[in-house]
Structures are given as C-alpha cells and as structure tokens.
Amino acid sequence: MGRPRSRDGGGNRDTLILDAAERLFAYHGYDAVTLRAVAGEADVDLALIGYYFGAKQKLFDTVFQRRARILNEDRLAALASARAECDPIPLEKIIEAYLRPLEMAQESEDQGWRNYCALLAYVNTSPVWGPVLMSRHFDGPMEAFVEALAAALPRAERADLYWCYHFMSGAMSLTFANTGRINVMSGGLCRSDDFQTAYDRMIPFVVAGFERVCGPLK
Numbered sequence: 001m002g003r004p005r006s007r008d009g010g011g012n013r014d015t016l017i018l019d020a021a022e023r024l025f026a027y028h029g030y031d032a033v034t035l036r037a038v039a040g041e042a043d044v045d046l047a048l049i050g051y052y053f054g055a056k057q058k059l060f061d062t063v064f065q066r067r068a069r070i071l072n073e074d075r076l077a078a079l080a081s082a083r084a085e086c087d088p089i090p091l092e093k094i095i096e097a098y099l100r101p102l103e104m105a106q107e108s109e110d111q112g113w114r115n116y117c118a119l120l121a122y123v124n125t126s127p128v129w130g131p132v133l134m135s136r137h138f139d140g141p142m143e144a145f146v147e148a149l150a151a152a153l154p155r156a157e158r159a160d161l162y163w164c165y166h167f168m169s170g171a172m173s174l175t176f177a178n179t180g181r182i183n184v185m186s187g188g189l190c191r192s193d194d195f196q197t198a199y200d201r202m203i204p205f206v207v208a209g210f211e212r213v214c215g216p217l218k
Contacts, residue, residue: 014052016042019112021063026118030060030129061133064123067105067116068137074101076141079148088151092207095168098145099206102172103199114178121176124169149210156214164210171202 020042024033035056039046053059078097082089089097105113123129142165149161175198182190192198 013042013044013048017044017049017052017059018063018066021059022066022112022115022119025060025063026115026122029122030056035059061136064119064133065137067113071101071105072138072141074104076144079144083148089148091149091152091210092203094145094148094152095203095206095210098168099172099199099203102176103195106176106178106195117176118178121173124173124176149214153210153214160214161210164206164213167209168206171206175199175202 017038021033021038024037024041033056035049036046038059039049049059053062075098078101079089079094082093082097086093102117106117108114123133146161146165149165150156150158153161175192175195178192180192182192190197
C-alpha cells in the first residue's frame, strides 16, 4: 500500500496535522474532536494521521507535548539567567521566570501559540487530562522552580509552596483561556487579551500571595 499522502501532495504533513489538531482540541476539547475532523482541517487523508500518530489519544499527547517542551526550555533558561545574577534567586525573579514565557507565547503573532494556550487552560482544569498531561510534561521542570522558591522562602512549609503554586496555576489558566469575561465585568476597563497588563499585575499579585502564606523572606 505504501505511505498515505496528503491531498495537496506536499507540505510538512505531520506539522499540518499537529497544527490542525491543536486548533480543534483548543476550541472543542478532546471528546468533541474526531480524527476525521482533524484530517479535514489539515486537508490530509485520514489514514495519514494513523500513520504518523496512531490513535487519537496519542495525537492529543503529541500536540500537547510539542509546545510544552519549548515552554519548559524557556522557563528553565530564564531561571538559570536569574540565578546567574543572584543566588538564591529573589522571589519576584522566580515568578517572573515562570510567567513571562507564557506572556510571550500569548503575545506571539503565531496563532498556534494562542491555540496552545487555550488548550493548556482546558487541560490544566480538566480532572481527566490535568493529572495525566500536566504531570507528564510539566511537573519535572516545575520542581526546579519549587527548589528555587524554597531557597527564596527558607521558612516556608513545603506544603505551602505547593498550595501557592496551585493558586498561581489557577490564575494562569484563566489568563490562558482569554474568555473576555473581564471585558464585560469591568465595563471595558480591562481586556482579557491585554496580556502585558495581565502579567504585569499577575506577577506582583502572586509574589504577595507567596510572601503572605509562606512567611517573611528572612
């Protein structure tokens, strides 16, 4: 039979499939998306998806992992840069290293990053996918930040560090989702797609929460 081919006969087919799946999963969730819909969105033969990715669950995992790897690299690089300036790293610099790469992703002209952020919000708040995909692709690098937080907040109970991370994750997820609700609530004073303003305020908000719950810095 040979290798299945895309209907247009060219292009980077696996990337076309991943981009199409990312768009559909971001806006419809896992259950509502079929492989046939992904094939139609990517304009490829249905068999091609199975050839590259296998079952839908494997495709979903691959879509999620693709940009998670980049975010993890950017965050860890920012953390290393902050540590090169001062060790232990100041609390605000740790939070900045964790959150600013997400702002840059949401501000990207690449619509794929905005789709991914919406997908990240969906996965991070899902009792089904959150424990699986977030743990698999983000928990390892996240531990480097927990260790940095422990050094910056030496009196903190370990459990309190994780609770504060949990609350920060909730603020991130709502910002990823970019629902526009704050536009209505604020009567136009705020916009959910004003990412720079959102992160400029989220960072000191999160820092204050860590300081209040985890105790004084010294």
